[in-house]
Amino acid sequence: MWALCATALLCLLTVSQSAPPPCEELVRPLDLDNFQHFLGRWVLVAGSLSNPENEEKFRQRETASITIVNGTTGLSLHRNFGFGNTCHYSSSNITMDGGSFNFNDYNVTVSFLHSSCADCAVMRFDNNARDVQRLYLFSRGREVKQEEADEFSAQAKCFNMLSPIMLDPTKELCPEKITD
Ligand SMILES: *[C@@H]1O[C@H](CO)[C@@H](O)[C@H](O)[C@H]1NC(C)=O
Numbered sequence: 001m002w003a004l005c006a007t008a009l010l011c012l013l014t015v016s017q018s019a020p021p022p023c024e025e026l027v028r029p030l031d032l033d034n035f036q037h038f039l040g041r042w043v044l045v046a047g048s049l050s051n052p053e054n055e056e057k058f059r060q061r062e063t064a065s066i067t068i069v070n071g072t073t074g075l076s077l078h079r080n081f082g083f084g085n086t087c088h089y090s091s092s093n094i095t096m097d098g099g100s101f102n103f104n105d106y107n108v109t110v111s112f113l114h115s116s117c118a119d120c121a122v123m124r125f126d127n128n129a130r131d132v133q134r135l136y137l138f139s140r141g142r143e144v145k146q147e148e149a150d151e152f153s154a155q156a157k158c159f160n161m162l163s164p165i166m167l168d169p170t171k172e173l174c175p176e177k178i179t180d
């Protein structure tokens, strides 16, 4: 039925309104012909982890955001995490590799997945392109629509990850601190 529908846009829209797209669509990495879109600041809205141990750590942060910068020394990713009244900062150099990017100092590859939320980026972090470890829903804003959160939950399920943990959108973000 899906193959039949895929050829007809009208049918596709009807399907996507009534149920989330099938896993093959939800897990498909995006073809990044324009990485430019992913530069700038992204606020973490929700995360889905692969094991409860990492989940524990994830829950300790109240807020998180990343900023991807194309600077004079190349691409870098700047993170900030808010824990209560303190902010923690760290940075990594990254390298584009086709439609994904790699951390120069870790064997972690990040690819971008389909999202029906226009202001969002769903990023899949995996260990040397083997095991999916983290699935993060980032947004340019603080909150996403219920159906966008539901779609992210469906993506986590497709990867056999734990149910997403939503961050509290009312907590104040740490100020950005970018040194290039
Ligand atoms: C980063 O900047 C360089 C030089 O301005 C440019 O050639 C390159 O395409 C940019 N890369 C991205 C991913 O925007």
Ligand SMILES: *[C@@H]1O[C@H](CO)[C@@H](O)[C@H](O)[C@H]1NC(C)=O
Residues within 6 Å of the ligand: 073, 091, 092, 093
């Ligand atoms: C990123 O690369 C630049 C230039 O090679 C280097 O000066 C800087 O220390 C690197 N930053 C990190 C966090 O590794």
Ligand SMILES: *[C@@H]1O[C@H](CO)[C@@H](O)[C@H](O)[C@H]1NC(C)=O
Residues within 6 Å of the ligand: 105, 106, 107, 128
């Ligand atoms: C990444 O993985 C490769 C091969 O699996 C290994 O040789 C290399 O040391 C690893 N690099 C880091 C930074 O862990």
